[in-house]
Amino acid sequence: QKEVEQDPGPLSVPEGAIVSLNCTYSNSAFQYFMWYRQYSRKGPELLMYTYSSGNKEDGRFTAQVDKSSKYISLFIRDSQPSDSATYLCAMTRQGQGNLIFGKGTKLSVKP
Amino acid sequence: GAGVSQSPRYKVAKRGQDVALRCDPISGHVSLFWYQQALGQGPEFLTYFQNEAQLDKSGLPSDRFFAERPEGSVSTLKIQRTQQEDSAVYLCASSLAFDRPNTEAFFGQGTRLTVV
Numbered sequence: 001q002k003e004v005e006q007d008p009g010p011l012s013v014p015e016g017a018i019v020s021l022n023c024t025y026s027n028s029a030f031q032y033f034m035w036y037r038q039y040s041r042k043g044p045e046l047l048m049y050t051y052s053s054g055n056k057e058d059g060r061f062t063a064q065v066d067k068s069s070k071y072i073s074l075f076i077r078d079s080q081p082s083d084s085a086t087y088l089c090a091m092t093r094q095g096q097g098n099l100i101f102g103k104g105t106k107l108s109v110k111p
Numbered sequence: 112g113a114g115v116s117q118s119p120r121y122k123v124a125k126r127g128q129d130v131a132l133r134c135d136p137i138s139g140h141v142s143l144f145w146y147q148q149a150l151g152q153g154p155e156f157l158t159y160f161q162n163e164a165q166l167d168k169s170g171l172p173s174d175r176f177f178a179e180r181p182e183g184s185v186s187t188l189k190i191q192r193t194q195q196e197d198s199a200v201y202l203c204a205s206s207l208a209f210d211r212p213n214t215e216a217f218f219g220q221g222t223r224l225t226v227v
Binding site for chain 1: 115144146151152153154155156159167170202204215216217218219220221223
C-alpha cells in the first residue's frame with residue numbers, strides 16, 4: 001500500500017459543477033498538506049497549503065484536512081474549462097525534506 | 112529569473128549514454144529538490160539540498176544517479192549509463208523557507224528524458 005492514495009480518474013464534469021477531489025494517507029505523522037495543479041507538459045503549481053486539520057478557502061477553492069480519518073479533500077466551486085488539469089495531493093511532516101505525492105487526478109471541465 | 116528554470120526541456124539519450132540535467136532555482140531560495148515523474152504518476156522524491164549541502168539522497172534509485180549544487184544555487188542531476196526505465200520527467204523545485212523547507216515549493220517545467 002502506498003503512503004498516499006489518490007483516484008487517478010479521469011473525472012469529467014460540466015462547466016459550473018462543484019468538483020470534489022480526495023486523497024487518503026497512512027502516515028499519521030504527516031502535518032503539512034498541499035494541493036498542486038499540473039497542466040499538460042508543465043510543472044506542478046501550488047494551489048493550497050494547509051497545516052494540520054481544518055479548512056482553508058481561497059476563492060473558488062477549499063481544502064479540507066481530517067487527520068482523524070487520514071483524509072484530505074479539495075473542492076472547486078463553479079468549475080471552469082481552465083480548471084482542466086491534473087490535481088496532485090502532497091504531504092509531508094516537520095523535518096522531512098521531501099513531499100509525498102498522490103498519483104494525481106485528471107480533471108476535465110466541459111464547456 | 113522569475114521562476115525555476117530547467118534545461119534542456121527535452122532530452123533523447125541512447126541507452127548507456129550519460130546525461131546532465133540543469134536546474135536554476137529562484138534567486139535566494141535555500142532549498143532545492145529533485146523529483147522524478149513517470150507517465151501517469153505523481154512526482155517521486157529523488158534528493159534534497161539546503162544551500163550546497165545534500166541533506167537527503169534517499170530517493171536516488173541507483174548509484175548511476177548523482178546530484179550536486181556546489182555553490183548553493185544551480186544544481187545538476189547526472190545520470191550515468193542511462194537505461195530505458197530512466198525515461199521520465201525530471202522536476203526541480205525550490206523553496207525559500209529555511210525552517211519549513213517542505214512546503215510552498217515552486218516547480219520548474221521539468222526535463223523530459225527519453226532513453227531509446
